[in-house]
Amino acid sequence: MARFDWVVSVLVVRSGSPRIAYLFTTFPQPTETFLQREVTAMIGQGFEVEMYSLFGGGGTFAGRSVTKFSMWRLIELIWIIPWVAVSRWDVFGILWHGLWTRRAPGWLNFWENMLGAGFAGVFYPSFRRNPPDWIHAAWSGAPATAAWILNRLNRQPYSAAAHAYDIYEHGGDWWLLEKLADARFIHTSTAMGETSLIEKGVDAAKIHLIRRGMEDFPPCRPLRADRSHLNLVCIARLVAKKGLDHQLETYGVLRDQGVNFTAHIIGEGPERRRLERQLVKLNLGDRVHLTGHLDQAEVWQHLGAADALLHTGVIAPSGDRDGLPNVIPEAMIAGVLVLTSPHAATTEAISDGQTGWVLPVGQPELWASRLSALQGATDEIDQVRQAARAWVEANYNGARNAARLSSLFAKEISS
Numbered sequence: 001m002a003r004f005d006w007v008v009s010v011l012v013v014r015s016g017s018p019r020i021a022y023l024f025t026t027f028p029q030p031t032e033t034f035l036q037r038e039v040t041a042m043i044g045q046g047f048e049v050e051m052y053s054l055f056g057g058g059g060t061f062a063g064r065s066v067t068k069f070s071m072w073r074l075i076e077l078i079w080i081i082p083w084v085a086v087s088r089w090d091v092f093g094i095l096w097h098g099l100w101t102r103r104a105p106g107w108l109n110f111w112e113n114m115l116g117a118g119f120a121g122v123f124y125p126s127f128r129r130n131p132p133d134w135i136h137a138a139w140s141g142a143p144a145t146a147a148w149i150l151n152r153l154n155r156q157p158y159s160a161a162a163h164a165y166d167i168y169e170h171g172g173d174w175w176l177l178e179k180l181a182d183a184r185f186i187h188t189s190t191a192m193g194e195t196s197l198i199e200k201g202v203d204a205a206k207i208h209l210i211r212r213g214m215e216d217f218p219p220c221r222p223l224r225a226d227r228s229h230l231n232l233v234c235i236a237r238l239v240a241k242k243g244l245d246h247q248l249e250t251y252g253v254l255r256d257q258g259v260n261f262t263a264h265i266i267g268e269g270p271e272r273r274r275l276e277r278q279l280v281k282l283n284l285g286d287r288v289h290l291t292g293h294l295d296q297a298e299v300w301q302h303l304g305a306a307d308a309l310l311h312t313g314v315i316a317p318s319g320d321r322d323g324l325p326n327v328i329p330e331a332m333i334a335g336v337l338v339l340t341s342p343h344a345a346t347t348e349a350i351s352d353g354q355t356g357w358v359l360p361v362g363q364p365e366l367w368a369s370r371l372s373a374l375q376g377a378t379d380e381i382d383q384v385r386q387a388a389r390a391w392v393e394a395n396y397n398g399a400r401n402a403a404r405l406s407s408l409f410a411k412e413i414s415s
Contacts, residue, residue, distance in 0.1 A: 017048040018413050021132040023119075023143035025112070026056035027066055030293065031237060031267075034189075034212045034326050035138055036061065041213075041402030047409065050132060054119050054142050069115075073122045080121045084153070091152040098175065105170030106318070109141065113174050116145025124153045131156055133413045137183075140166035144179040151182055157412060161187045164323040164345070167196050171319055177201060184412050187405065190323045190345035210405050212326060213398025220335040220389050223382055224307060227375045230261040233306040233336070235299060235327040238269030238290075242322075243314035243341065245278060246361040250310070252282040253368040261287060261371070263310075264302055268293045299327075303334045307374055311340040312361050324348055329396045332356070332388035337381065339370060349395070355388040 020042065028036055040062055042049050051066040058068030085092045095117065104110035119142070127135075127150055135150060135158035137143035144166075147158035160183045166173050173179075177200060180186050186207045188194050194209045224231075232251075236242040244265065251263055265275075265288065272290065279285050294302070303309070309331040313322045322344035329349060331338050338356035340346040350356035359366050374381060 017046055018134065018410070019048045019050060019132040020134045020136055020409060021050045021052060021127070022136050022138060023146050024051065024053050024057065024138045025142050027051055027053040027138070028057055028059075028061050030295075033296065037213065037215060037398060038138075038402070038405070040215075041398060042406055042409070045402060045406035047406065052119075052123075054115055054146065069119050069122075074118045077118060077121050084121065088153060091149065094152075095149075098178075102174070104174045105172070109170060109174050112142040113145045116142035117149055119146040120149035120153065124150055127156060128154045134158070134409055136409070137161065137179075139163060140173050140176055140179060144173075144183070145175060148175070148179040148182055157184050159183050159185045159187065159408070159412070161189075162193060162197060163189070164193060164321055167193055167200075168315075169318050169320040172200065180206070185408055187408075191348055192345040193323060208404075208408060210401050211324070211395055212329075213396050213401040214329065214333060214392065215398045217333055217393060220333070220385065221304060223335065223378065223385065227307055228260060230259065230308065230371060230374060231306045232261055232263040232308050232310060232371070233302050233331075234263070234265045234267075234310045234312075235302075236265070236267045236311070236325070238265075238267055238271040238275060239316070240271065240318070241313060241316040241320050242271075243312035243343075243361050244271060244275055246314070246341075246364065247310055247312040248275065248278050248282060248284065248288065250312070250364040250367040250371070251284055251288050253364045254371055255284065255287060257368055257372060259368070259372045259375075263288045264291050265289070266291045266294050266299060266302060300330075300334075303331055303336055306331070306336045308337040308339055308371060310367070311338065311344075311346055312367075313341050313344045313346065314361055315343050322346065329392045333392045333396070335385050335389065337374060337384060338388065339367060349391055350388075353384070355384060355391050 039049055043062055053066050054069045058066050060066060135147045135156055137147040137160040140160050140162045144160040150156050151158050160180060180202050187210055188207060189211050191209060194207050197207055198204045234247060254261055279288055311328060315321045324345040328338055328346055338350055340350045340358055341361040342358050347358055350358055352358040357370050
């Protein structure tokens with residue numbers, strides 16, 4: 001029997017299924033399928049997962065209820081804060097000192113951390129009465145703040161995930177280093193994230209690079225024999241870090257070169273109106289379609305018909321950038337060629353000319369030239385497709401990666 005299986009078996013015999021309190025900002029969130037897959041995998045590994053959504057979300061997931069934090073409960077802090085200030089100055093004093101001696105990187109991050117602190121203040125009595133075996137913060141923002149304070153108040157162990165938004169937005173989360181210093185382990189899904197955390201001073205021994213994963217690997221569809229009319233797709237939130245203005249410029253050059261194509265940009269976000277105006281300006285309305293948000297089945301339909309997926313990510317003015325978006329390995333496994341910029345962890349999966357192509361976002365002519373080349377060179381394209389699928393199969397096996405993460409939970413719970 002594998003060591004992980006033995007550890008989980010011991011835990012189950014001793015106390016039933018180990019209970020993990022998963023803390024999210026919003027759950028379930030349609031655009032965060034990687035977290036849904038992670039929770040599903042942890043349930044499949046034998047853990048009893050209790051889900052808490054600090055803002056939005058709620059309802060049910062995988063047949064289990066999701067506890068949504070009601071903002072009305074923050075009223076309870078009127079008497080909780082004085083009580084904690086008097087009885088637990090060892091905790092309150094740290095927060096009070098930090099609040100008045102450092103500036104938050106932005107108002108959104110300030111309120112995210114206040115939300116996490118408010119959740120901890122309201123829930124710490126119930127977490128003390130019925131303590132979970134483990135607390136895991138799915139983000140290093142509000143969820144990790146909640147986990148950190150619960151640890152300080154109740155001595156309850158926790159771990160945290162650190163994503164690109166947590167690490168890079170406005171230079172990183174307000175209390176990132178303190179929260180990760182007290183976490184028993186830190187989960188990140190990219191080498192870029194791991195390196196950046198170490199550079200910020202996080203203990204390298206605590207960081208575990210475990211990539212996300214696919215639940216299954218559908219057959220790789222054949223290359224379309226007739227590519228005289230290219231089917232192009234982009235799956236992205238309409239936000240600054242996606243660099244979609246550069247992508248539209250590429251489509252304009254491609255049209256001017258006489259290449260026949262149709263492009264679908266799947267996603268929603270605050271940049272939509274600006275992109276709609278750019279489409280009108282470039283006269284691309286008959287070729288490029290902003291579909292809005294689509295469900296997973298519809299997304300896979302678009303991938304099934306696409307010749308290439310474009311990712312024109314940039315470093316946003318706020319410092320935010322992508323890690324390795326799920327859509328890239330999903331496209332790779334489906335046999336869709338990927339063209340990406342170098343401004344994210346996408347290059348951990350896409351090696352230029354081997355598993356896809358890496359191109360500078362400020363040169364739409366290069367992107368257009370590479371896209372037009374996809375209409376020929378069948379042997380070269382098939383080699384790239386096969387290498388891309390091999391990378392995903394080796395690095396994005398959902399069951400294998402879930403077992404690695406669950407083994408960390410099991411090891412820490414049993415220690």
